Amino acid sequence: MLEATPLTEGWVLRHEGKLLPAAVPGCVHTDLLAAGVIPDPFLGRDEAEVAWVGRREWTYETELRAGSGHEQTDLVFDGLDTAAEVMVDGRLLGRTRNMHRSYRFDVTGMSGLLSVRFVSAYAEAEAVRGRVGERPAAYAEPYQYIRKMACSFGWDWGPTLVTAGIWRPVRLEHWSTARIARVRPLVTVEDGLGVVELHVEVERSRVEAPLAVEATVGGVRAHADIDGSAGVVRIQVPDVRLWWPRGYGEQPLYDVELTLLGGGGALDVWRRRVGFRTARLDTSADAHGTGFTLVVNGERLFARGVNWIPDDVFPSRVTRERYRERLGQAADANVDLVRVWGGGIYESEDFYDACDELGLLVWQDFPFACAAYPEEQPLRGEVEAEARENVVRLMPHPSLVLWNGNNENLWGFRDWGWEERLAGDSWGEGYYLGLLPRVVAESDPTRVYTAGSPWSGSWERHPNDPAHGTHHSWEVWNRADYADYRLEVPRFVAEFGWQAPPAYATLRRALPGEELAADSPGMLHHQKADDGNGKLRRGLERHFAFPEGDFDRWHYLTQVNQARAVAAGIEHWRSNWPVCAGTVVWQLNDCWPVTSWAAVDGDGRAKPLYHELRRLYADRLLTAQVRGRERGLVLAVVNQAAEAWAGVVRLRRMSVDGGVIGEAEVDFRAGRRAVVDVEVPPELTPVGPKEFLVADTDGLRALYFPSPDREIPYPRPEFDVSVAPGAVTVTARTLVRDLLLQADRLGPDARADRGLVTLLPGERVTIGVSGWETPDPGTARSALYCLESGR
Template sequence: MLEATPLTEGWVLHHEGADLPAVVPGCVHTDLLAAGVIPDPFVGRAESEVAWVGRRAWSYRTTLRAAPGAQRTDLVFTGLDTVAEILLDGVPLGRTRNMHRSYRFDVTGRSGELTVRFASAYTEAEAVRARLGERPAAYPEPYPYLRKMACSFGWDWGPTLVTAGIWRPALLEHWSTARIARVRPLVSVEDGTGVVELRVDVERTGAGAPLAVEAAVGGQRVRAGVEDDTATVRVEVPDARLWWPRGYGEQPLYDVELTLLHGREPLDGWSRRVGFRTVRLDTSADARGTGFTLVVNGERLFARGVNWIPDDVFPSRVGRERYRTRLRQAADAGVDLVRVWGGGIYESDDFYDACDESGLLVWQDFPFACAAYPEEQPLRAEVEAEARENVVRLMPHPSLVLWNGNNENLWGFRDWGWEPRLAGESWGEGYYLGLLPRVVAELDPTRPYTAGSPWSGSWDRHPNDPDHGTHHSWEVWNRADYTDYLREVPRFVAEFGWQAPPAYATLRRALPGEELAPDSPGMLHHQKADDGNGKLARWLARHFPPPDGDFDRWHYLTQVNQARAVAAGIEHWRSHWPACAGTVVWQLNDCWPVTSWAAIDGDGREKPLYHELRRLYADRLPTLQLRPRGLVLALVNQAAEMWSGVVRLRRMAVDGTLVGERETAFRAAGRGVAEVSVESGLVPAGAAEFLVADADGLRALRFPAPDREIPYPRPEFDVTVADGLVTVTARTLVRDLLLQADRLHPAARADRGLVTLLPGETVTIGVRGWPDPDPDAARAALYCLESGR
């Protein structure tokens, strides 16, 4: 039987004539950090101090010992970052140039010093660029010229920390006679029967041995012979339970066990978990354009999504528990789709396992982002090899529902001035419209493929046409106020977002001793977006008076503005289901402490936006929207059951006076949207009034004027603390009350974000991780809007 031995012990990293202890899996930066050679690049401006690391060549060494008994021993690297030469006792075994694939070398009977020499990724990328010619990109770093995580080279939310190292497990595999080289599981549902068809490739040590494979799924067992080193075994599971996205049903998973046999002797095994479900992408034309709707098990979905970036700029530090924590946060916020963005990596199976178990759908980008990618060798062969390997690797996961060719490259070609600059040079179109769809169709025909995001489906239309396919809404953040989200109803909003700084405790850890200000040196270093602070200031000025040097107030208001902006988009677009079939917020997470569009900051703390997503992505959402006929209350019901009840509409003055009131019945069909017209007498008149809509314990608010024009009363409220609960009782209108729990203690977390209270109303906020509860401290950590502030 094949035996695998992890190669985790005895590694050293050679640095300036000395050997430092090395951790495998890991990378050069983490080893240098552990040895005290470099400062933490996440703290202060130390990122700049360690830039030299990415420009150096590095070597890892360990001792390899021969294993007796097996006919064959393979040295397997499941991830090398990126350009490496592998030597055994000084004799080359091979070279690598792709972070996104694995490598295997025959070392049967051999032992000695194993060395992995890494060239600087800059050296390789710049050499390829010199040979193939310059290609346009969103950033000046040479990331399009090698198959490496693009955001290693920096992004508008990420540091430039160009890594090298053995970033995924290394192992020795000992085997005899034959081994399973590849298994391609095609999982389908046919008339209620779950079908698993396993296409198996076998590698032998020599010819002649009769082989068979045996597969077991759901109590069913089937055997098939191996011919020409391939076999196909089909297992049918009667009355299979369907796997559903979260919120639509359960996520039953079935163990698949495959054994390679020589007679009765087991030679190798392969096991995975699968789920039975169907998925298709409806891109049919209609009166409004071309749709983009995911359909799972026949159920049409409004996708409640978030974009995922690598959770650490050093991906080897992200393990099973960290994946589960972050994805649990996503699920708890009502998210049902996670888009793995194309400037990162194909994540580890731990990521997809967690999504399988929690019902989070996965949209998987191929790793191409914001650049023209050459299609000549050596890149083309590497792209095909990595695509083939990762399509097959990820096929078992029922959570994976969509393959996407790239991020913004089709848009960039048409709209960012690339076409004239390229003057006929290759730029990636052959990958997105040729190679990648061919690979997916050949290897994984059970899933849809789309050429890019955004993509309108045809060059006859603008790639980012909101009426066709996927749309990225960045003109709003870059050039306008978030109220401009209300101008369009895209068919599927795959990217949009708004910036805010991380939590206060995160800033204090990352910028120790710094007097914090929006433009203090550390804050500027941890703001990577082009004119990011300028945009924050301009968009704050549309709604609020300037904070006038009060950092705490600036910090709070930017957090409010982020949550308000995302809410404006999602409420508007959800209210237009099924014309709009999804929103994917940019972004869920961060890879270090930074001012960014994330809902969860680089230390894992939830921003107010995170808590707002819980409201916005709930099954039921009331929202006040302007329609051509006037103001309406849209009742969005993503639950399967009818939503019916009575809505209470109140026109109120900011001093708490009730101006007008009405109750009316409503009925919203399952997976539908109902609208209740707001009569003219209930529409607020001027900045001193607002509208409240309460339905089934849920609330929608409409303030018709910017906050800077609203004469809010001086907020008055009482605070009590008991048993980890902070209770606030309002004596006036209290708008956008926020308890910043991390100001109480760095480990403290609140269970809710922004809340608006009417006079006499009470809210109870749960706080965990607060060792010394104190009412005065709680009051000091509470922020809300005030007239003129």
């Protein structure tokens, strides 16, 4: 039987003639940080102090003892970042140039000093650029010339920390006669039967022997002979339970075990979990354009999505527990789809395991983002090798439903001046429309492939045409107010978002000793977007008076504005289902402490946007929408639940001083997975800055203010505060709009269970608080913020 020996101990890193202890898996930065050689680049402006690390060569060493009682021993690296030479006692085993794939070297009978020498990723990228010529990109760094996590070169939310190291596990594998080289599990549902077709490839040693495989799924066993180096085992499992996305059903998973047999015994074993489900993409043309609707087990979905970036700029630090925590946050916010963005990585098995268990659909980008990528060698061969490996590696996971060729590169070619600058040079089109769809079709025909995001499906249309396929909405935030989300109904919004700073406690940790201001040195360093603070200011000034010199107020208002902006988009687009079939918020998470579009900041703290997503992505949503001049104001009743929703909505036209101008009750009925509009009687439609509409049903509330906040004469907010262990209760004596308890101001470990809430006079809310050691009403009041007239 194959035996695996992890090589995790005894590694050292060479630095200026010294041998530093090294963690494997890990990277140069984390090893230097642990040894006290560099400061923490996440703190203050120390990112700039460690820029030299990415420009150096680095060597990892350990003793190799490959002897065993087996015929062959392989040295297996699951991931090397990125351009490296692997040697044993000075003998070259091979060279690598791709972070996104694994490597295997025959080291049978070898022993001695194992060294892995990494050249600078900059040096490798610049050498490739010299061979293939210049290619345009959204950023100046040379990330398009090397198969490495692009965002390690910096992004508009990330630091420039160009890593090197043995970033995934390494081991010795000892085996005899044969081993399992690859298994492609095609998992389908046919006439109520679960079907698993295991395509097996084996590698033989120098010993010829008859081989067979035996597989078990769901208590059903099957057997097949290996013809040469390949074989197929097909198993039909009766009465399978379907795997569903969260909110639609359960997530049953079935253990698959495949054993390679030869010489009278077991030689190797392959184990995975699979789920039975069907998934397709409906891109039919209709009166509105070309659709983009995910269909799982025959059920058409409005995808409630978030974009995922690497959860740490040093991805070797992201543990199984951290994946589970972050993806659990997504599930708790009613998210059902996670898009793994193309400037990052193919994530580890731990990520996809968590998605399988939580019922989170995965949209996986191939790692291409915001650049023209050369198609010449050595890159083309690397792209094909990584694609074939990772498509097969991720096939068992039922959560994975879609492969996407790239992020914004088709759009960039058309709109960002690339076509003229390229003058006929390759730029990646051959990958997205040729190589990658072929790899997916050949390796895993059960999965959907789309060429890019955004992509309208054809060069006959603009790549980012909102009426066709996927759309990225970035005019809003970059130039326009979030009210402009309501001007169009894209078929699927794969990216949109609004910035806000991280939680206060995150800033205090990341910027020690700094007097915080929107434009203080550390705040500006942790704002990577082009004119990011200018866009935050202009976005605020459309709705609020800008709080000059008041950091706490600026911090609160920018977080309110982020939540309001995303709510404006999602409420509008969900209310236009089934024309719009999904929204994917940019972004769920951060890779360090930074002002960004994230709902969960770099220290794992939830922003108000996170709590707002929980409301926006709930199965049932009530939202006020203006349907043009003819229809005017309506209440959209959005019902994504499996059962019809019938009830009575109470409408109140109110003044900001708390008086009720008029009220009525209106019946409604929304079918399963359906949206209906409830007309608001004209006499209840609020007019001017002193009035607003309140709609309540089944514990849900929708508010409609016809004027921007800067014009609304809010009363001076008056409320009472009481505390108890684990709870803060606020009772309003006036209208209190967008009340927020910033729990981390009570203590860095404190967390609140809800975000923004608006209270009418006489109403109360109890906010659950964990991690607060000494409850005190005065301290609680100091951490409460709300809107005030002119502020």
